Amino acid sequence: MPRPRKWRKVCCLPESNRFGPLNVPLSGDQFIIMTVDEYETIRLIDLQDYTQEQCANQMKIARTTVQGIYNEARKKVAESLVNGKVLRIEGGEYKLCDGLEKSCGCGGCNRHRYEESLMEGNRES
Template identity: 70%
Template structure:
């Protein structure tokens, strides 16, 4: 029996989850599925400038797991760009980060999909 997958901590969901050629027809053969945890590794490493070790600490997983997820994500993005396929971000084994400031160093928690305000801001209103 295989070991259950560990949940990966993700700070924010993407503002848009569908990317690709403007004239593309969305069907299963022309679709590349990027999981939310793969999106998070790209966001942390390429956009925020985290090392793989820092990314692993942020997502609460092993560095070798980050390396595998990152490589898979880059291949999917390349397939989408080179072959003109639509890229959809959805699914995966993740949980949204609940800490708002102390444990999270990427500041993504404050930019959740829900209007850009943090959960504490929403509770005060």
């Protein structure tokens, strides 16, 4: 029996989930799908200047797993930029941070919890 997949810890979802050229017709072959965990590795390594080891600790996965996820994410960003395709961020094997951990340090957990409370407030209205 194969080993169960390990969920990747993600601090927050992207504020926008679609990026790319504005002049492309929205047909199925013009989209590239980036998973939320791929987005998180790009955010942590390229924006937050984490090492792959720090990123792995943050996401609660192995460094070699981070390396593979990061390489796939970079290929998708490059394909979007070079070939003028729309990049959509969705899906993946992740769990959102519950906001109770002090180790995140990114502020994303608090932002995520704030956004969730706003959405819950809108549902009650």
